[in-house]
Amino acid sequence: MTKDEVQGATEEEQAQSKKGLKKQQKEAEKAAKKAEKQSKLAADQQGSEEDDFAKDRYGVPPMIQSQQKLDRVLVRVEDLSPEKADQLIWLRARVHTSRAKGKQCFLVLRQQQFNVQALVAVGDRASKQMVKFAANITKESIVDVEASVRKVEQKIESCTQQDVELHIERIFVISQSEARLPLQLEDAVRPDGEGEEEGRATVNQDTKLDNRVIDLRTTTSQAIFRVQSGVCKLFRDTLTNKGFVEIQTPKIISAASEGGANVFTVSYFKTSAYLAQSPQLYKQMCICADFDKVFCVGPVFRAEDSNTHRHLTEFVGLDIEMAFSYHYHEVIDSITDTMVQIFKGLRDNFQTEILTVNKQYPSEPFKFLEPTLRLEYTEALAMLHQAGVEMGDEEDLSTPNEKLLGRLVKEKYDTDFYVLDKYPLAVRPFYTMPDPNNAKYSNSYDMFMRGEEILSGAQRVHDAQLLTERAMHHQIDLEKIKSYIDSFRYGAPPHGGGGIGLERVCMLYLGLHNIRQTSMFPRDPKRLTP
Amino acid sequence: MALRELSSLEKYLGLKKPNKYSTQGDKKVPVLQNNNGPPLVGLGTIASHLVKEAKRPNLLGDSAESRAVVQQWLEYRVTKLDGCTKEDTKAILKDLNLYLQDKVYMAGNQFTLADTFMYFGIHPIIVDLSVQEKEQYVNVARWFDHIQRCPGVRHHLPPLAVLRNRIYTSKHH
Numbered sequence A: 001m002t003k004d005e006v007q008g009a010t011e012e013e014q015a016q017s018k019k020g021l022k023k024q025q026k027e028a029e030k031a032a033k034k035a036e037k038q039s040k041l042a043a044d045q046q047g048s049e050e051d052d053f054a055k056d057r058y059g060v061p062p063m064i065q066s067q068q069k070l071d072r073v074l075v076r077v078e079d080l081s082p083e084k085a086d087q088l089i090w091l092r093a094r095v096h097t098s099r100a101k102g103k104q105c106f107l108v109l110r111q112q113q114f115n116v117q118a119l120v121a122v123g124d125r126a127s128k129q130m131v132k133f134a135a136n137i138t139k140e141s142i143v144d145v146e147a148s149v150r151k152v153e154q155k156i157e158s159c160t161q162q163d164v165e166l167h168i169e170r171i172f173v174i175s176q177s178e179a180r181l182p183l184q185l186e187d188a189v190r191p192d193g194e195g196e197e198e199g200r201a202t203v204n205q206d207t208k209l210d211n212r213v214i215d216l217r218t219t220t221s222q223a224i225f226r227v228q229s230g231v232c233k234l235f236r237d238t239l240t241n242k243g244f245v246e247i248q249t250p251k252i253i254s255a256a257s258e259g260g261a262n263v264f265t266v267s268y269f270k271t272s273a274y275l276a277q278s279p280q281l282y283k284q285m286c287i288c289a290d291f292d293k294v295f296c297v298g299p300v301f302r303a304e305d306s307n308t309h310r311h312l313t314e315f316v317g318l319d320i321e322m323a324f325s326y327h328y329h330e331v332i333d334s335i336t337d338t339m340v341q342i343f344k345g346l347r348d349n350f351q352t353e354i355l356t357v358n359k360q361y362p363s364e365p366f367k368f369l370e371p372t373l374r375l376e377y378t379e380a381l382a383m384l385h386q387a388g389v390e391m392g393d394e395e396d397l398s399t400p401n402e403k404l405l406g407r408l409v410k411e412k413y414d415t416d417f418y419v420l421d422k423y424p425l426a427v428r429p430f431y432t433m434p435d436p437n438n439a440k441y442s443n444s445y446d447m448f449m450r451g452e453e454i455l456s457g458a459q460r461v462h463d464a465q466l467l468t469e470r471a472m473h474h475q476i477d478l479e480k481i482k483s484y485i486d487s488f489r490y491g492a493p494p495h496g497g498g499g500i501g502l503e504r505v506c507m508l509y510l511g512l513h514n515i516r517q518t519s520m521f522p523r524d525p526k527r528l529t530p
Numbered sequence B: 001m002a003l004r005e006l007s008s009l010e011k012y013l014g015l016k017k018p019n020k021y022s023t024q025g026d027k028k029v030p031v032l033q034n035n036n037g038p039p040l041v042g043l044g045t046i047a048s049h050l051v052k053e054a055k056r057p058n059l060l061g062d063s064a065e066s067r068a069v070v071q072q073w074l075e076y077r078v079t080k081l082d083g084c085t086k087e088d089t090k091a092i093l094k095d096l097n098l099y100l101q102d103k104v105y106m107a108g109n110q111f112t113l114a115d116t117f118m119y120f121g122i123h124p125i126i127v128d129l130s131v132q133e134k135e136q137y138v139n140v141a142r143w144f145d146h147i148q149r150c151p152g153v154r155h156h157l158p159p160l161a162v163l164r165n166r167i168y169t170s171k172h173h
Helices: A003-051 A128-135 A205-210 A219-241 A280-288 A329-349 A351-360 A377-386 A399-413 A464-473 A482-486 A502-510 B002-013 B043-053 B064-081 B086-102 B113-126 B131-136 B138-149
Strands: A088-101 A104-111 A114-121 A142-151 A164-175 A265-268 A271-275 A293-301 A314-323 A373-376 A417-421 A444-449 A452-459 A495-501 B021-024 B029-032
Touching: A088 A114, A088 A128, A088 A164, A104 A128, A114 A128, A128 A164, A219 A293, A219 A314, A219 A329, A219 A351, A219 A502, A280 A293, A280 A314, A280 A482, A280 A495, A314 A329, A314 A502, A329 A351, A329 A373, A329 A417, A329 A444, A329 A452, A329 A495, A329 A502, A351 A502, A373 A377, A373 A399, A377 A399, A377 A417, A399 A417, A399 A444, A399 A452, A399 B131, A444 A495, A444 A502, A452 A502, A464 A482, A495 A502, B002 B021, B002 B029, B002 B043, B002 B113, B029 B043, B043 B064, B043 B113, B064 B086, B064 B113, B086 B113, B086 B138, B113 B138, B131 B138
Parallel strands: A114 A164, A373 A417
Antiparallel strands: A088 A104, A088 A142, A104 A114, A142 A164, A265 A271, A293 A314, A314 A495, A417 A444, A444 A452, A452 A495, B021 B029
């Protein structure tokens, strides 16, 4: 190494160390500032704690482990009305939004689909620190609040309780939410296209479903699933009044009921079993066992790999089966009357929920006729033909044609609900009763809501011999359905029925566009969680 | 295609003797060998010639303005409509729908050659439209249905169903 080089090197070192020194100095300064800030903050806090007269009026109490039975009545948000004005009440709700403004903090407290405006203001009940605390409560946290109800001069447009607001006197956080939410509730209820100019976000379906627990808190979801519960209740009540018996059927079965292609196979000890595609066989066996009129509400499984807006792999089936006297139209009348009772019940008792859903997903009110319109398959084909659709006499309806037919029927008869009768025999399952007047057709029917199928049903073959013939015609292994056929050997009454998809009924009644919106935890070929 | 249109037009015009046509180039542009003159090339040119031969000059327009409009649509047909891609059709239908909003025929209130040739040219597009799309382009559909029902125009093309009622925009409010 030459002298020059050595010198150069040391110079470099020096320069480097100089830089390092500066850096260190800066860091030290920063740390000092930070420490100063922290000590100041601590002092502030200490100081504030000392002179906070309201420190018993807010905070985070210990976790509720059922330590005490408080004699406290929690009022429901939906019950907050001007009649309660000037009363001091307790309430448990979520913090929907909070907005601090100087000495005041506005909160929107939400309980299910209802919300109310609340206010913490510095005064003789609340200190500066309390307002600060209230403003820092994270969104979606659950709080207990003591407040007095006050009438307001001007209606609060953004809340469901528009005539009153709450003046908070105490506020305690019962359960704290994490600060970052996977999705914002306001974004999840925004109608398509609205707020696009302001660049506001909407949440796509998959994000909603991935975070279903939060998405289900939205007013829209709350309303949808209340309507769904209503459909089930109305279905049960109507049929029970008609003398039907509710039955429970096994979902693990030994043989596929409608062809083996679209069933889930499960391992069953040393052999395998299937998940039921419908309670078809069992409800028919109940008819043979003299139950006369039965219905069943339960899960139904379809292993179809179809990723459409209206297919799920598991859904709730509302199934009906009944014995009739002479003509299967008795069954159609019974089912359509049940549907009409459901539509009427929803229209009369769920108006608030329907309007809530309409706010995000606008649709026309659902229309139906009494008695329900019944068209024959050939009439429907004629209508489609007139509209320029080419299709064969014994061809099944494709989805686009089904929808088009729905529009044509709506235009002609002004109804969103109708029955299509007398399907071609070839497109129906083996247990469908052939039409006595024309062997090409059958005593089977579908029901449609807003142009989409919701129910498929038929008169069943109740004669063991004809049933065997039909099964053989469909090339079904007789060995596998032996017990089914045998149940008709000891006297079986003529009967018919049908199965309805609960999610589809809700979706189409509310005019929604995706069945996942009416399934709480949807299952499709691509989704198994949550 | 163009040749069948020309023979349909001959029938419509009531010309007794069918002409013999040849085609030229990759795009099969029709050519009519004229006995007492040079050959006529191109759909619009030959069609105008046939109209004159049949002594129906009003089909080309009865005023300077309408003659210009007819020529303009013949041009449109050959340059825009023929050989348009799937993506173009939406824009074409939208434009036509707007244009036909206040017209019975392409050139206003009288039937002209423009209607015949626009009808021939748009038929393959209309045939693929769903009922809903036909309703979306309701003015095009109305004009199309009217032209296909005009006596003697349709000839080699199958009639298409056009609904007279709107079924997608609800009026039951």
